[in-house]
Amino acid sequence: MFRTEVCDLLGIDYPIIQGGMAWVSDAYLAVAVSEAGALGVIAAGHIQEPEELRREIQRAKELTSRPFGVNLMLMNPLVPRFVDLVLEEGVPVVTTGAGNPGKFISRLRDAGVKVMPVVASVALAKRVEREGAHAVVVEGTEAGGHIGELTTMALVPQVVDAVSIPVIAAGGIADGRGFLAALALGAHGVQMGTRFVASTECRVHENWKRAYLRARDRDTVVTGRPTGHPVRIIRNRLAREFLKLEQQGAPLEEYEKLGVGALRRAAMEGDVKTGSVMAGQIVGLVREVKPVREIVREIVAQAKGELERLQSLVGG
Ligand code: TUI
Numbered sequence: 001m002f003r004t005e006v007c008d009l010l011g012i013d014y015p016i017i018q019g020g021m022a023w024v025s026d027a028y029l030a031v032a033v034s035e036a037g038a039l040g041v042i043a044a045g046h047i048q049e050p051e052e053l054r055r056e057i058q059r060a061k062e063l064t065s066r067p068f069g070v071n072l073m074l075m076n077p078l079v080p081r082f083v084d085l086v087l088e089e090g091v092p093v094v095t096t097g098a099g100n101p102g103k104f105i106s107r108l109r110d111a112g113v114k115v116m117p118v119v120a121s122v123a124l125a126k127r128v129e130r131e132g133a134h135a136v137v138v139e140g141t142e143a144g145g146h147i148g149e150l151t152t153m154a155l156v157p158q159v160v161d162a163v164s165i166p167v168i169a170a171g172g173i174a175d176g177r178g179f180l181a182a183l184a185l186g187a188h189g190v191q192m193g194t195r196f197v198a199s200t201e202c203r204v205h206e207n208w209k210r211a212y213l214r215a216r217d218r219d220t221v222v223t224g225r226p227t228g229h230p231v232r233i234i235r236n237r238l239a240r241e242f243l244k245l246e247q248q249g250a251p252l253e254e255y256e257k258l259g260v261g262a263l264r265r266a267a268m269e270g271d272v273k274t275g276s277v278m279a280g281q282i283v284g285l286v287r288e289v290k291p292v293r294e295i296v297r298e299i300v301a302q303a304k305g306e307l308e309r310l311q312s313l314v315g316g
Contacts, residue, residue: 001014001300001304002014002015002179002183002300002303002304003015004166004183004188004189005166005188006135006166006168006188006189007189009114009134009135009166010039010067010092010093010114011066011067011092012034012037012038012039012066012067013037013038014036014037014038014296014299014300015168015188015189015190016033016038016039016179016189016190016191016192016296016299017038017039017041017069017095017116017137017168017170017189017190017191017192018030018033018038018039018040018041018191018192018193018196019041019071019143019170019191019192019193019196020041020042020043020044020045020069020070020071020073020095020097021043021045021071021144021145021193021197021278022043022044022045022046022073022145022263023043023045023046023204023263023264023267023268024043024197024202024204024208024267025040025041025042025043025071025196026042026043026056026203027042027056027057027059027060027063028059028063028201028202028203029196029199029201029202029203029292030042030060030068030069031059031060031063031064031068031201032199032201032291032292032293033068033196033292033296034060034064034066034067034068035064035066035292035293036292036293036295036296036297037296038296039067039068039069039093040060040064040068040069041068041069041070041071041093041095042056042057042060042068042069042070042071043070043071043073044070044071044072044073044076044078044079044082045071045072045073045075045076045097045098046073046076046263046264047076047078047082048078050078050081050082050085053070053082053085054085054088054089057070057085057086057089057091058089061089067092067093068091068092068093069091069092069093069094069095069116070082070086070091070093070094070095071094071095071096071097072086072094072095072096072097072101072104073096073097073098074096074097074098074099074100074101075098075099075229079104080104083104083107083108086108086113087107087108087111087113091113092112092113092114093113093114093115093116094108094113094114094115094116095116095117095118095137095191096115096116096117096118097117097118097139097146098118098146098229100117100124100127100128101115101117101128101131101133102127102128102131105117105128105131105132105133106131106132109132109133109134114134114135115132115133115134116133116134116135116136116137116168117133117136117137118136118137118138118139118170118191119136119137119138119139119148119159120138120139120140120141120147120148120149120150120155121148121150121155122155122158122159122162125138125159125162125163125167126162126163129163129164129165133165134165134166135165135166135167135168135188135189136159136163136165136166136167136168137168137169137170137191138152138155138156138159138167138168138169138170138187139152139170139171139191140152140153140154140155140156140169140170140171140172141171141222141232142171142172142280142281142282143170143171143172143193143232143280143281144193144194144220144232144233144278144279144280144283145193145231145232145278146229146230146231147171147222147230147231147232151171151172152169152170152171152172152173152182152185153185156169156182156185156186156187157185157186160185160186160187161186166188166189167186167187167188168187168188168189168190168191169182169185169187169189169190169191170190170191170192170193171280171281172280172281172282173190173191173192173195173282174192174194174195174280174282174285174286175195175285175298175299175302176298176299176300176301176302176303176304176305176306177302177303177306178190178282179299179300179302179303180303180306180307183303193280194212194279194280194282194283194286195282195286195295196292196295197209197212197279198212198213198286198288198289198290199289199290199291199292199295200289200290200291200292201291201292204267205266205267205268205269205270205272206270207266207270207271207272208266208267208270208272208277209289210272211234211236211272211277211279212234212277212279212283212286213286213287213288213289215234215279215283215284215286216284217281217284218235218284219234219235219283219284220232220233220234220235220279220280220281220283221233221234221235221239221243223238223239223242223243224242224255224259225246226246226252226255227252227255227256231259231276231278232278232279232280232281233276233277233278233279234272234277234278234279234283236272236273236274236275236277237273237274238258238262238273238274238275238276241258242255242258242259245258259276262274262275262276263275263276263278
């Protein structure tokens with residue numbers, strides 16, 4: 001059901017990709033998602049020691065024979081080393097984020113790796129297509145973490161019209177309705193982060209998951225805009241401190257000081273007051289922590305139900 005060219009490209013059953021979230025997406029989450037018939041992705045964004053990424057990749061290979069991916073957060077200075085490692089370990093899929101993956105695409109592609117950069121604009125989507133990307137993940141500003149400016153609703157169809165490679169929609173998608181809506185916009189699949197964090201298999205601190213369950217529609221805010229790296233997080237003490245800096249017109253070093261270690265503090269220590277609890281706007285829709293397999297099954301079933309409802313609107 002809902003098989004698209006993204007399924008054939010990646011060797012998966014459902015065109016659903018798990019976002020590669022620094023400090024959150026480890027091998028265990030990725031394996032659970034891949035075993036459920038979607039594509040699990042190990043994050044490398046937070047990793048400061050290449051052998052740690054190798055261990056995560058090897059763990060995933062031991063635990064599943066299904067395809068999985070590695071996400072390269074391009075602001076991490078170790079990315080060139082991670083690219084070597086991904087090639088050595090035979091990782092089948094790479095997603096990238098927070099920058100232009102230009103120079104890495106052809107090397108990965110030539111080695112048979114499927115490359116899917118995350119982009120937030122038509123210009124970068126066209127550019128990575130030219131450089132050989134197999135598909136593009138188009139992320140709207142509804143997403144959690146580091147974001148662009150355009151909404152998923154506005155950006156996805158514009159990218160669909162501008163490129164010939166498959167488009168995967170991200171940002172603001174957490175259930176079957178969002179999945180179906182993305183397909184209606186011309187996407188061939190979706191990427192979800194927030195929804196998969198609230199899963200049994202995700203090893204992020206329990207306080208983080210509880211913060212998600214408490215959050216309502218207006219409980220995320222964008223911090224750090226003046227730095228050029230806006231980040232969507234759950235509204236908390238840290239968020240208020242960031243917004244205060246903005247009001248004061250504080251120098252950029254102050255943002256750096258406040259931000260350093262904040263994601264680790266929330267994800268590993270469970271400090272959801274002064275830590276950075278990244279979350280998408282859709283977090284208000286997340287009401288329950290459940291197994292990844294159920295999340296995937298429910299999304300597909302709900303999308304089918306909603307599609308039938310829509311069909312009855314035109315058929316009746
Ligand atoms: O990368 C993400 N989400 C992230 S990365 C991250 S770690 C981080 N923490 C603090 C500050 C900054 C990063 C947390 N969440 N999503 C994919 C994504 N990529 N969203 C937006 C972009 C993007 C933005 C601009 C990609 C390319 C781009 O263009 C840069 C260029 O050079 O053209």
